[in-house]
Amino acid sequence: MMNGWIDRGIGGFRMDVIDLIGKEIDKGITGNGPRLHPLLQQMNRATFGNKDLLTVGETWGATPEIAKLYSDPAREELSMVFQFEHITLTWGNGDKWTPVPLELPAFKAVLTKWQTELADNGWNSLFWNNHDLPRVVSKYGCNGENRAKSAKMLATTMHLLKGTPYIYQGEEIGMTNVAFDTIEEYRDIETLNFYRERTENGVSPEDMMAAIHENSRDNARTPMQWNASAHGGFTEGTPWIQANPNHTEINVDAALADTDSVFWHYKHLVELRQQYPVIVYGSFTPLFADHPSLFGYVRELDGVKIVAINNFSDETITVDVPDEWQIEGECLVHNGVVRSALEQTLTLSPYESFAMLVN
Numbered sequence: 001m002m003n004g005w006i007d008r009g010i011g012g013f014r015m016d017v018i019d020l021i022g023k024e025i026d027k028g029i030t031g032n033g034p035r036l037h038p039l040l041q042q043m044n045r046a047t048f049g050n051k052d053l054l055t056v057g058e059t060w061g062a063t064p065e066i067a068k069l070y071s072d073p074a075r076e077e078l079s080m081v082f083q084f085e086h087i088t089l090t091w092g093n094g095d096k097w098t099p100v101p102l103e104l105p106a107f108k109a110v111l112t113k114w115q116t117e118l119a120d121n122g123w124n125s126l127f128w129n130n131h132d133l134p135r136v137v138s139k140y141g142c143n144g145e146n147r148a149k150s151a152k153m154l155a156t157t158m159h160l161l162k163g164t165p166y167i168y169q170g171e172e173i174g175m176t177n178v179a180f181d182t183i184e185e186y187r188d189i190e191t192l193n194f195y196r197e198r199t200e201n202g203v204s205p206e207d208m209m210a211a212i213h214e215n216s217r218d219n220a221r222t223p224m225q226w227n228a229s230a231h232g233g234f235t236e237g238t239p240w241i242q243a244n245p246n247h248t249e250i251n252v253d254a255a256l257a258d259t260d261s262v263f264w265h266y267k268h269l270v271e272l273r274q275q276y277p278v279i280v281y282g283s284f285t286p287l288f289a290d291h292p293s294l295f296g297y298v299r300e301l302d303g304v305k306i307v308a309i310n311n312f313s314d315e316t317i318t319v320d321v322p323d324e325w326q327i328e329g330e331c332l333v334h335n336g337v338v339r340s341a342l343e344q345t346l347t348l349s350p351y352e353s354f355a356m357l358v359n
Helices: 036-046 064-071 104-117 147-159 189-200 205-215 252-257 262-275 277-281
Strands: 002-007 010-015 054-058 080-082 095-099 283-287 294-301 304-311 317-320 329-334 345-348 353-358
Touching: 036 064, 064 080, 064 104, 095 205, 104 283, 104 294, 147 262, 147 304, 147 353, 189 205, 252 262, 262 277, 262 329, 277 294, 277 304, 304 345
Parallel strands: 010 054, 054 080
Antiparallel strands: 002 010, 283 294, 294 304, 304 353, 317 345, 329 353
């Protein structure tokens, strides 16, 4: 399946589970079959290859080496792929219905691997959300009083990496997961089927509903929350699924009216990427790689450096800064405190995040 879009001068195709097109069922080959890349190259030549289009493939089984095959321009396949290694780290034994807590060092190691291994060949996609995944602010951030702050932190973390960032509808206003009370309120066929299967085989309805609240695809499929009216202003009729009840507080109208909202933070990050080539093309060096709560890194290009540090926890974190990074600079983006220097000791409030242009 190919979903096309043309919006504000950008044209392209997202190719659903494209790593399955070379499958050979009789041989037990599903993903990454030997015919996959020749078929992609054939499609490239016959359709979009001679046009100015962006192409991205959904590839659940991609490794960095495989991603290079897809996205190396010389191979004439795709612009980039969506890879999901960072997503599945919170699936217990690879099962999304057995969610486990985020282990940030492992999470950072995966993102760092993709940043470094595709540094010179291929290209990264950068994303937190899509139509199959839970809302990132609920998954890795906070649904409570720090919702907006943690949403901004997550946006900064992802948008200052090397690659092409994607913003899924509602992410830019910090939309959250939905927790419907009963299974009958859900519509996603995967959610309904697994609920029936698991509960028939001994999983309690309460445990299964908790897993659904965390990982169901319907978390990303409730109607877009435009305003505080019925159904979030999505329709005056009956939507296919009910809006998240929090649409009365979290909606586009409210976000646009508040210049400190998640929306304006995303807009600023997009502007920074357009302003600073180092964000697009610069090298990536991790900071605090083993720290259980901080995700920090340095981007550098032609002597220009940007340092980004993000607190993924709901606790105040104090950390010693190595001598070589006790520096001064200009604060480019933050979610609460303007910081223009890194001193010997750095203290970050819950979900605090900032990026600094080094002088």
